[in-house]
Amino acid sequence: MFGKAYLDIETSYSGEITVLGIFKPPAELIQLTHPDISSEALLGALDGTDEVLTYWGHRFDLPVINRWLGVNLREAFRSIDLADHCHRHGLYGGLKEVERVLGIERRTDGLSGVDAMRLWEEWRRGDRRSLRKLLLYNEDDVVNLYLLEKELYRLDGERPCQT
Secondary structure, eight states, X not given: OOEEEEEEEEEOTTSOEEEEEEEETTTEEEEEETTSOOHHHHHHHTXXXXXXXXXXXXXXXXXXXXXXXXXXXXXXXXXXXXXXXXXXXXOOSOHHHHHHHHTOOOTTTTOOXXXXXXXXXXXXXXXXXXXXXXHHHHHHHHHHHHHHHHHHHHHHSSOOOOO
């Protein structure tokens, strides 16, 4: 049986992938962290998946993955960028802004992608709490992609288009 995977990456100030998060409903969370992020680990984590969903992934996450890992996920899987579907509903901005408009909560409210970079640097300097916070932030991102897709279904009753 094939399924969906909701994917999000975090990067360092230099653009290197630091965390690669994948959520496979109903409850499978996979988080790879640098230096254990590789093409083999990514493809293994996506085993059993035929569709990858992201937010701004066609413009950010997937090109970064292709550049750093040499894996073109848009060629290997059906790919949906939920930001495009949000735009069809007049929902613009980053994931956190859209979540607020739709009432989707997150445990790491107030953190941003810049904070994720800062947390990575703090962890590299030895602060273990920073890595836990970063992983929780990434978990919120990937699980909320699933909740966002459900909310988009509710808004229009149709399947988001492949883009």
